[in-house]
Amino acid sequence: MTSVIKETQSIKEAVIYINAIDVNKFSRLISRIIQKLHLKEERTFSEEEEQKLQAALSLDKHALNLVLETSAFILEQAVYHNIKPASLQQQLEVIHLNPEKAEVFSQTWATAGPELVEKLKRNIFAPKKLEHVGWQLNLQMAQSSQARLKAPSAVLQLGIRSEDSEAPENVFVEFNHQQLLEFYNKLEIVQGQLDSLT
């Protein structure tokens, strides 16, 4: 399999720094990075934490950034191509990462990787997503045009979250028995399609 990590200049530089880090500290660092990899916008470490890291690993700001970014990049590539841990280890040794560090990467990838892949699979891209389904069943007794009704009616609450808004938008839809049955039949057709995919 072709290497997923090309040995560019910055990679070479990062490798030198990484090789110098104590292996236990490095192991904890990588574990933390992989946990937060699925969150696109969040920084893995806060400003404070980065400063502490600089001190703990004896790296200046530029070096630390390079190490963090490169480590994240390696893990992202592993996820993207879904490569096996053994293959990852091999490829890292090719770019001159020392064996114990390569092993840290492949161990972490082996344990936390599958879960990360699942999380990313579920991260669908859509401007609006259905987040919450609530409902209420009412018995309508009368209305201004008709007395003595006794008609059951259901209200479905759909909580839809937009990418760019904080609070979900609630959409309320009312159904009588017939309308709800029609809706359910449509949902069954969709389910049939979903089933045919597996």
Next chain:
Amino acid sequence: MSSSHAKDTSFLGGRIPPEIESMSRNLKDVDQELFRKLLKAVVGALEGKDCRDILRSAAETSLIPQERLSHIIAGMHKLLSESCLRFLSQTLKSLFGLSFVIRIPEDFITDFSSVVFGNRRAALEAASSQKDPHLPTLEDFKWRVDVSISTSSLARALQPSVLTQMKLSDGSFHRFEVPVSKFQELRYNVALILKEMNDLEKRSILKIQD
């Protein structure tokens, strides 16, 4: 005789509305054909159709002055819209009792009852319930099943999802993605509500006496 009359007119709220009274006063000399035309127009109006043309032609071709016609039409409208159509189906005799009290000729009563109990009834009820307050109902539901093959984070994602488009009766339009797990939840909940509705319709709470 008078006590049964009192019972029969009770559905109109105890007192006969003035529109209906004035209608009965103005029905003198009105022939069956004209009456039927007017009735048809009023039923159409209650269903939401535009019947200005029918009414105009009826007014032009008849000898009855327009003012009297308007009293008749107002009375018909009142009788048919307020008359709690559902109730009337349970007490058929009311309309005949009515003819004694408000002096509508019996033929005209027959025409009324053919509207009230005929197959226009369902359409009338549906039209009137649309005007009453209610939350938006689902007018149109379109969907699409997608499988995302790869994304920027995964070369091989192969993840299905459902894209839904809903148009509601208040004109609003919602397009949103439903993850497969949420779709299952939605389906489950809808089935649950249907089951609850079925149970409700069978239960004795519906045997509340009118």
